[in-house]
Amino acid sequence: MSDGLDPAISRLLMDLSDRLATIESAQLEAELVEAERSSVGITERLTSSLGAKMHVVMQGGHSADGVLQDVSATWARLERAQAHHVFVAIAKIAVIKGLGRASHTHREVDIRRSWGHVLRRCGAQGVRVRICSAQREITGRVLGVGKDVVDLELDDGSRAAVVLDQIETLDTWGLAS
Numbered sequence: 001m002s003d004g005l006d007p008a009i010s011r012l013l014m015d016l017s018d019r020l021a022t023i024e025s026a027q028l029e030a031e032l033v034e035a036e037r038s039s040v041g042i043t044e045r046l047t048s049s050l051g052a053k054m055h056v057v058m059q060g061g062h063s064a065d066g067v068l069q070d071v072s073a074t075w076a077r078l079e080r081a082q083a084h085h086v087f088v089a090i091a092k093i094a095v096i097k098g099l100g101r102a103s104h105t106h107r108e109v110d111i112r113r114s115w116g117h118v119l120r121r122c123g124a125q126g127v128r129v130r131i132c133s134a135q136r137e138i139t140g141r142v143l144g145v146g147k148d149v150v151d152l153e154l155d156d157g158s159r160a161a162v163v164l165d166q167i168e169t170l171d172t173w174g175l176a177s
Contacts, residue, residue, distance in 0.1 A: 060134030072113035
């Protein structure tokens with residue numbers, strides 16, 4: 001050999017060099033996977049889980065079961081039964097069972113579809129709703145939606161206003177797409 005090393009030592013050094021390169025490559029791949037995973041948020045994971053059966057527990061203790069049908073930037077819609085949907089506030093979710101990993105397929109989430117958007121549809125269609133917050137549960141029909149509040153006519157005929165960012169879940173019956 002031109003480098004003056006014993007051939008056995010030279011093979012050993014090459015083998016060690018190959019092993020080190022393999023280990024470094026595996027470590028780099030693991031770091032890249034972890035970096036990608038840490039950049040994925042709950043909205044992306046929900047979007048990748050469309051069609052999955054889920055059990056969601058909210059911060060206030062309310063829970064909802066159903067098949068994930070739709071995701072916006074602020075809520076996820078579960079179908080509980082035919083024409084019975086529950087919208088859950090993504091920011092108020094404590095635990096989700098049935099959530100898959102994010103896929104590499106990127107889907108756009110329409111940020112315009114807020115609570116106001118859904119509640120205005122409920123009001124226009126005259127559907128009955130149940131709104132749950134950490135403190136209270138009320139049922140009625142939507143009278144109007146402002147910038148940060150929804151006005152309801154309750155089942156007993158009285159009226160109430162609910163601050164939108166306090167909503168944890170919104171149940172609807174008969175809401176058309």
